[in-house]
Amino acid sequence: xxxxxxxxxxxxxxxxxxxxxxxxxxxxxxxxxxxxxxxxxxxxxxxxxxxxxxxxxxxxxxxxxxxxxxxxxxxxxxxx
Numbered sequence: 001x002x003x004x005x006x007x008x009x010x011x012x013x014x015x016x017x018x019x020x021x022x023x024x025x026x027x028x029x030x031x032x033x034x035x036x037x038x039x040x041x042x043x044x045x046x047x048x049x050x051x052x053x054x055x056x057x058x059x060x061x062x063x064x065x066x067x068x069x070x071x072x073x074x075x076x077x078x079x080x
Contacts, residue, residue, distance in 0.1 A: 010040060016071045036060060036068040044077045 008023045010016035024033045033041075035056045060068065 008037065010071070010075075013071075013074050015074055016040060018067075034064075036064045036071070039068055040071045040075070043072055043075055 006020055007017045008020050018034070018037055022034070023037055024031055026032065039053070039057070057065070057068070
């Protein structure tokens with residue numbers, strides 16, 4: 001995972017970015033990464049999409065789902 005001063009930048013495709021101040025949050029003091037960023041990082045790894053993954057994806061707001069879809073389309077996963 002790369003980052004500029006202002007943006008998180010995907011290491012495989014620098015066109016995939018997110019404001020650094022918004023890449024995560026915390027729940028009751030436990031930090032977590034935005035789900036859409038986690039899915040981009042997970043993309044191409046040899047793992048099946050789980051029921052939990054599907055539930056998280058279906059719970060994303062429209063903007064986040066579009067961003068995830070566009071980001072995955074930008075990755076060349078054919079050789080992964």
